[in-house]
Amino acid sequence: MSVQVESSQMAAGWSAPKLTIVVPTFNERGNIELLVEKLEAVFPTTPFEIIFVDDNSPDGTAELAKDIGKKKPWVKCIKRIGRRGLSSACVEGISASNAPFVAVMDADHQHDETVLPQMLAMVEADKDLVLASRFLDGRSAGDGLTKFRETASNVANWIANLVTGTKITDPMTGFFMLKREKFEQVAPKLSDEGFKILLDIIATARNMGKPLQIGEVGFTFRARHDGESKMSPLIAVQFFGLALSKMTGGYLPSSFFLFAAVGGIGVFVHLLALTLASGWLGFNFTNAQLFATIVAMTSNFHHNNMFTYADRQLRGLNYWKGLLSFYAVCAIPAIANVSVAAFIFEQNSLFYLAAIAGIIISIVFNYAMTRIFTWRA
Ligand code: GDD
Ligand code: MN
Numbered sequence: 001m002s003v004q005v006e007s008s009q010m011a012a013g014w015s016a017p018k019l020t021i022v023v024p025t026f027n028e029r030g031n032i033e034l035l036v037e038k039l040e041a042v043f044p045t046t047p048f049e050i051i052f053v054d055d056n057s058p059d060g061t062a063e064l065a066k067d068i069g070k071k072k073p074w075v076k077c078i079k080r081i082g083r084r085g086l087s088s089a090c091v092e093g094i095s096a097s098n099a100p101f102v103a104v105m106d107a108d109h110q111h112d113e114t115v116l117p118q119m120l121a122m123v124e125a126d127k128d129l130v131l132a133s134r135f136l137d138g139r140s141a142g143d144g145l146t147k148f149r150e151t152a153s154n155v156a157n158w159i160a161n162l163v164t165g166t167k168i169t170d171p172m173t174g175f176f177m178l179k180r181e182k183f184e185q186v187a188p189k190l191s192d193e194g195f196k197i198l199l200d201i202i203a204t205a206r207n208m209g210k211p212l213q214i215g216e217v218g219f220t221f222r223a224r225h226d227g228e229s230k231m232s233p234l235i236a237v238q239f240f241g242l243a244l245s246k247m248t249g250g251y252l253p254s255s256f257f258l259f260a261a262v263g264g265i266g267v268f269v270h271l272l273a274l275t276l277a278s279g280w281l282g283f284n285f286t287n288a289q290l291f292a293t294i295v296a297m298t299s300n301f302h303h304n305n306m307f308t309y310a311d312r313q314l315r316g317l318n319y320w321k322g323l324l325s326f327y328a329v330c331a332i333p334a335i336a337n338v339s340v341a342a343f344i345f346e347q348n349s350l351f352y353l354a355a356i357a358g359i360i361i362s363i364v365f366n367y368a369m370t371r372i373f374t375w376r377a
């Protein structure tokens with residue numbers, strides 16, 4: 001089957017884009033019009049398109065993007081409803097492209113658009129992926145990052161290079177371009193959780209035995225033009241989940257590590273509640289244990305909802321429904337845990353081994369079941 005190419009659109013001078021620029025947005029209404037103009041100025045002759053991927057911003061970014069698109073058909077907008085997340089937004093934007101090359105950049109003018117033509121020249125020549133680095137040639141992130149974020153960013157870079165097995169100066173940048181065909185290769189194995197799409201693409205390609213040829217260009221990270229950053233401690237936490245996931249070759253999802261970490265915090269909460277209930281409130285051991293279990297389960301639910309499943313967070317009535325299903329799911333291994341632990345303990349009296357086996361079984365069980373019943377994908 002072949003696609004018909006002669007049409008009135010062609011006669012009107014339309015030509016297929018060579019480059020798609022994907023711009024994820026959340027509350028960027030004050031930034032996008034000027035961004036479109038800057039991109040047009042940078043590519044006066046190259047056919048390109050811009051795809052905004054907006055998560056139904058309350059400030060009406062998507063509506064404005066669609067209005068711009070009425071006059072400028074090279075400006076498109078994917079509006080996602082009921083979803084949040086930078087990585088998955090980028091994945092959806094790139095997936096909508098049919099151009100040979102795709103770029104991802106922020107909407108807030110922190111990324112210097114004038115380096116785009118150089119990036120395009122490099123992916124057209126021999127590179128699979130070119131990232132725009134804030135730190136190339138000993139540069140520092142200038143006005144764009146606070147001192148604290150710069151230090152945090154150095155630590156994260158070190159871990160990221162470990163995970164990707166590369167030596168790049170800015171693995172965490174949100175500004176890059178690649179051959180679309182390379183993206184298609186890794187797409188089925190990308191994690192849709194979190195903020196770190198670039199890291200995910202590079203690490204996944206490497207895990208598949210198809211490492212990418214990577215180039216870098218330097219740029220100076222500018223201060224945000226309008227609005228505010230969506231970066232948060234939550235995103236830093238999610239980064240560690242993704243790093244661990246990629247270290248296991250992607251076999252365990254990052255949410256599993258976050259779920260396990262939340263469970264670890266839950267153990268402390270449990271012990272604290274147990275001490276409180278038996279010491280201060282004078283509960284007998286069984287009642288204190290029951291009390292502590294409920295407190296720990298509630299705390300685990302709350303933290304998982306905030307961190308592990310931030311992208312599908314339950315709110316309002318769904319929060320309470322979720323809590324009930326979480327109690328129901330966790331009660332099963334809690335009971336099984338006691339018997340498994342007791343069994344191993346009777347067999348060979350290895351107290352700690354018994355306890356650890358019980359804990360691992362519960363985490364795996366709870367993780368799997370709450371993904372089905374509490375935080376449905
Ligand atoms: N669709 C969508 N959904 N877009 C989002 C979301 C989301 O949940 N969160 C953020 N964005 C968009 C923002 O609207 C912006 O265009 C872009 O993603 C970057 O978000 P910022 O909130 O401006 O992030 P930042 O400037 O703090 O972080 C930048 O620097 C980091 C490294 O320090 C980004 O480029 C990160 O990707 C980068 O890792
Ligand atoms: Mn920004």
